[in-house]
Amino acid sequence: MLPLAGSARAALEEAVAHRAPIGLDEVIDQAALQTRVDRKFLLTPAEFTALARRLGEDFRIMEIDGLRTFRYESVYFDTRDFAQYRAHRQGRRRRYKVRSRTYADTGLAMFEVKTKGLRGATVKHRIEQELDDAGRLTDRSLEFLEAVVAREYGEDVPELLPVLDSSYIRGTFVNPLDGERVTCDVELEYADGRQQVQGPDLVVVETKSANGRGSSDQALAALGLRPVSMSKYCIGVALLNPQLPANKWSRLLEQRFGSFRHASGPRTRSATPGRRPPEGRR
Numbered sequence: 001m002l003p004l005a006g007s008a009r010a011a012l013e014e015a016v017a018h019r020a021p022i023g024l025d026e027v028i029d030q031a032a033l034q035t036r037v038d039r040k041f042l043l044t045p046a047e048f049t050a051l052a053r054r055l056g057e058d059f060r061i062m063e064i065d066g067l068r069t070f071r072y073e074s075v076y077f078d079t080r081d082f083a084q085y086r087a088h089r090q091g092r093r094r095r096y097k098v099r100s101r102t103y104a105d106t107g108l109a110m111f112e113v114k115t116k117g118l119r120g121a122t123v124k125h126r127i128e129q130e131l132d133d134a135g136r137l138t139d140r141s142l143e144f145l146e147a148v149v150a151r152e153y154g155e156d157v158p159e160l161l162p163v164l165d166s167s168y169i170r171g172t173f174v175n176p177l178d179g180e181r182v183t184c185d186v187e188l189e190y191a192d193g194r195q196q197v198q199g200p201d202l203v204v205v206e207t208k209s210a211n212g213r214g215s216s217d218q219a220l221a222a223l224g225l226r227p228v229s230m231s232k233y234c235i236g237v238a239l240l241n242p243q244l245p246a247n248k249w250s251r252l253l254e255q256r257f258g259s260f261r262h263a264s265g266p267r268t269r270s271a272t273p274g275r276r277p278p279e280g281r282r
Helices: 007-017 024-030 045-054 084-091 138-152 215-222 233-242 247-256
Strands: 035-043 058-063 070-078 094-103 110-117 122-131 159-174 181-193 196-198 202-208
Touching: 007 045, 007 181, 035 045, 045 058, 045 138, 045 215, 070 084, 070 233, 084 094, 084 138, 084 181, 084 233, 094 138, 110 138, 122 138, 122 196, 159 215, 159 233, 181 215, 196 233, 202 215
Parallel strands: none
Antiparallel strands: 035 122, 035 202, 058 159, 070 094, 070 159, 094 110, 110 122, 159 181, 181 196, 181 202
């Protein structure tokens, strides 16, 4: 039986309401985890509530200006033929994701490059950018991207275009004692300027720890919940581009996103005040 619409958001708001807060500065100082092992889970609202109750008191909730859940808006860049999507689907060692992320409630914008490090660890490289530059490759962001890819993989950067918008509501559990974080995303939505699609009423939980065996991973295992092979970027591309191969996520798409597979719309890109239309690599 599918959860009622809005149940995931309600479960998230309830889970973050009563824990001790932790400020952004302390998160950055003690739990930034730019190099980490990520594990993703797709939970029903009831499963998520059970997880929240199992997390120990060391976990606090990130709070900024009295807010505990935040809207995230991202624009992902890829080649015209989705080379990085294909690299991820094929499990290639030398792959990366390029995105511009806007924290809509705070007005902060970051340009980010995610690469794969030793033993499959995710390494995030990022720089702050002007809000007006969110959603496009500037000379500064392109120079940063080229330096990261050259340093990590010894490769040149191909021509990139904005290919996917995503947005969701996130709450973040943080354990400052060991740097572990648990991000919890609801109301997932994808668009590409032509069409849009909404995800199911579930919670995307991502554990981020130094070795992939944090206390949140242990809590999930105790509940019998297994990680899923899921990239929010790749799921969005597959949903909006059914002509692309997606066998790596076919079961997940069928079982959890099946009734959401057909996009609708049109939809223009984010209307964040002052945001310029996205451009490709110049």
